[in-house]
Each structure stands twice: as C-alpha cells, then as structure tokens.
Amino acid sequence: MTTITVFGGGSWGTALAHLLASEGRDVLLWCRSAEQARAITLTGRNPKHLKTVDLAPKLLSTANLSDAADFSPNWISAVPAQAFRSLMERLAPFRQEGLRICNVAKGIEIASGFRLSEVAAQVIPDGDYALLSGPSHAEEVAAGQPAAVVVAAVDEATARHWQELVMTPAFRVYTSTDVVGVEIGGAVKNVIAVGAGIARAMGLGDNATAALVTRGLAEIMRLGARLGANPLTLAGLTGAGDLMVTCFSGLSRNYRLGLEIGRGKSLQEASDALGEVAEGAFTVRALVEHALKLDVDIPLSMAVYGALYRGTPPAELLEALLVRSPKPEMPPLFWRE
Numbered sequence: 106m107t108t109i110t111v112f113g114g115g116s117w118g119t120a121l122a123h124l125l126a127s128e129g130r131d132v133l134l135w136c137r138s139a140e141q142a143r144a145i146t147l148t149g150r151n152p153k154h155l156k157t158v159d160l161a162p163k164l165l166s167t168a169n170l171s172d173a174a175d176f177s178p179n180w181i182s183a184v185p186a187q188a189f190r191s192l193m194e195r196l197a198p199f200r201q202e203g204l205r206i207c208n209v210a211k212g213i214e215i216a217s218g219f220r221l222s223e224v225a226a227q228v229i230p231d232g233d234y235a236l237l238s239g240p241s242h243a244e245e246v247a248a249g250q251p252a253a254v255v256v257a258a259v260d261e262a263t264a265r266h267w268q269e270l271v272m273t274p275a276f277r278v279y280t281s282t283d284v285v286g287v288e289i290g291g292a293v294k295n296v297i298a299v300g301a302g303i304a305r306a307m308g309l310g311d312n313a314t315a316a317l318v319t320r321g322l323a324e325i326m327r328l329g330a331r332l333g334a335n336p337l338t339l340a341g342l343t344g345a346g347d348l349m350v351t352c353f354s355g356l357s358r359n360y361r362l363g364l365e366i367g368r369g370k371s372l373q374e375a376s377d378a379l380g381e382v383a384e385g386a387f388t389v390r391a392l393v394e395h396a397l398k399l400d401v402d403i404p405l406s407m408a409v410y411g412a413l414y415r416g417t418p419p420a421e422l423l424e425a426l427l428v429r430s431p432k433p434e435m436p437p438l439f440w441r442e
C-alpha cells in the first residue's frame with residue numbers, strides 16, 4: 106500500500122493530494138484548521154482553496170499532527186516557505202524509520218537567508234530531503250491537465266523514490282540531483298513574476314515582458330551559478346519553464362500581486378486583495394541581501410524590491426533600468442560574473 110501525508114491544505118497541497126489520491130494512493134491531507142479538515146473528509150471539497158474541485162474519495166484529511174505524521178513515512182510539505190521551519194520543528198519529534206520528506210514550497214527563508222534544504226538539514230539532520238518544483242499551477246493540476254515537473258535530491262535514489270511515488274499519466278516527473286539549482290529557480294522566478302505583473306499594469310507590451318523574462322533568467326543563472334547550481338538546470342523546467350508559466354499566466358498569484366502594485370496599491374493592500382500567498386514578496390527580501398553579500402548583479406529583482414518595499418514609482422524604476430551602462434548580452438561565462 107502506498108501512503109503519503111501532505112502537510113498544508115492550501116491550493117498546492119490540496120491539488121497534489123487530490124492528484125495522488127485520484128491515482129489510487131492512500132493520501133492524508135493535514136490542515137492547520139480542524140474545521141477545514143472535517144469539511145474535506147465529510148464533503149469531499151476544500152472550503153478554502155480550489156473550492157469547486159470534487160476531491161478523490163481516497164483523500165482524507167485531519168488537523169491532528171501526530172496522526173498525520175504516523176500515517177506515512179512519505180511526507181510532502183506544502184506550507185509556504187516562511188512556515189517551513191516551524192512545521193519541520195513541530196514534526197521532528199514524530200520522525201520514523203524510512204522517513205522521506207519532499208518540500209514543494211518555492212522560496213527562501215527571510216529570517217536566515219537560508220534555502221529550504223538548508224533549513225531542513227538544520228531541523229531534521231537525518232531526514233532524507235527532496236524538493237518538487239516546476240511549472241505547475243494548482244488549478245490545472247487539480248483539473249487533471251498535463252504538467253511536467255522535477256524532483257531534486259542530493260541522492261539520486263531519493264529523487265527516483267519520489268518520481269515513482271508522484272508521477273501519474275498526466276503529471277510527468279523528471280529527476281535531478283541539482284538541489285541548489287532547482288531551489289533558486291523556483292524561488293527567484295516568483296520575484297520576476299511580480300515584476301511581470303507590474304510591467305503589464307504599466308501598459309508595457311509583450312516586447313518588454315519578453316525582455317524581463319529573459320533578463321530575469323540571466324539573474325537566476327548568475328545567482329544560481331554563484332551558489333553552485335548547474336546553469337543548464339535553470340534553462341529547464343524549474344528555471345525557464347516555471348518563469349514562463351508564472352510571468353505569462355493570470356493564474357499566478359505573484360503576477361497578480363504585481364498587477365495590483367503596478368496599479369498603485371501598497372504591498373499590504375495588494376496582499377490583502379490577493380488573499381493567498383505570493384512568495385516573491387517575501388523571497389525578494391532575502392534575495393537582495395544574498396546578492397549584495399555575494400556581489401551578484403540582480404537589477405530586476407532590486408527594482409521589484411524598490412516597488413514593494415520603498416514605494417518607488419514603477420516608471421522611475423523602469424527608467425533606472427533602461428539607463429544602466431551598455432553591456433554585452435552574454436559576456437564569456439556571463440553566469441559567473
């Protein structure tokens with residue numbers, strides 16, 4: 106019997122739990138709210154996220170953390186990046202033989218600047234860690250639409266374990282051992298997507314969006330390579346692929362947050378209007394610090410930071426970006442600069 110516990114009853118946790126239960130896996134979805142967990146088990150619908158999806162009958166839900174932890178040695182963490190450490194700390198006492206943890210959040214911890222694999226290694230050092238990332242809007246996955254993603258782990262056998270567990274006919278899973286690359290791609294694309302929303306709200310055209318996405322990828326590659334990632338990973342699903350889906354789709358929360366900022370809302374007003382987590386707004390804070398320390402040039406992410414946290418008008422940020430000194434697009438080994 107294949108069992109999986111998914112922690113986090115938001116859009117992505119619910120979509121993944123539904124996908125896997127639809128394929129016959131025994132899945133328990135842990136929600137923070139007892140009321141939400143009860144509603145899922147009794148009505149087969151999540152009252153807060155993906156409300157219209159009829160969830161697979163094999164999907165059950167609980168708000169009891171120890172029951173959820175004991176249910177399976179395969180834990181998927183689907184809480185937002187800033188909640189990942191506290192969830193791991195709460196779960197640490199329930200570690201069991203053969204435990205494997207797969208994180209699906211895309212972000213960097215603001216308080217420490219750590220990537221989530223580093224957080225996992227601190228809190229559950231003996232844990233077998235993997236992460237799943239790539240272009241995968243929850244709404245489409247829950248509707249059974251095809252998607253292709255990557256599961257990364259330092260140990261290839263761990264990545265293959267999750268590939269076997271999570272792959273379905275509509276959800277194609279590739280493996281990677283480039284944990285840093287997959288983490289950086291997933292985290293930074295959210296920041297660039299906020300920028301894409303701002304650009305759209307300013308009335309800029311498709312040319313500008315294409316420039317933003319491609320130069321955004323250059324930032325992701327520069328930072329990733331400085332941290333030891335393989336630039337080819339970032340040209341793949343978890344870099345370029347996820348950047349595209351997030352910058353071009355109205356389903357993206359990061360893009361929609363950017364739209365509201367571009368229309369003149371403050372970050373607080375835009376986040377309240379969204380009502381869901383847009384990781385880019387958090388990640389950009391850690392990113393700016395990281396890049397300064399590492400001396401990596403990330404002008405687009407800096408501009409997003411200016412719009413969100415300094416209230417700099419988007420038109421000013423655009424002008425500042427355009428008047429930077431002329432340079433070659435691809436200096437030799439540009440990703441190492």
Ligand SMILES: NC(=O)C1=CN([C@@H]2O[C@H](COP(=O)(O)OP(=O)(O)OC[C@H]3O[C@@H](n4cnc5c(N)ncnc54)[C@H](O)[C@@H]3O)[C@@H](O)[C@H]2O)C=CC1
Nearest residue numbers: 114115116117118137185186188210211241242243381382
């Ligand atoms: N929604 C999507 O299409 C996708 C989301 N992701 C990533 O998955 C992560 C979660 O995103 P969503 O599910 O969309 O977010 P969401 O905003 O829909 O839901 C977040 C869930 O986490 C719970 N939560 C928040 N803080 C918590 C805490 N301290 N302890 C326990 N539970 C807590 C909330 O109650 C809520 O159920 C994010 O990092 C996101 O980038 C990744 C791929 C696709």
Ligand SMILES: O=C(CO)COP(=O)(O)O
Nearest residue numbers: 239240241242357358359
């Ligand atoms: O990561 C995602 C799709 O791959 C979801 O993006 P948003 O968080 O911007 O909705």
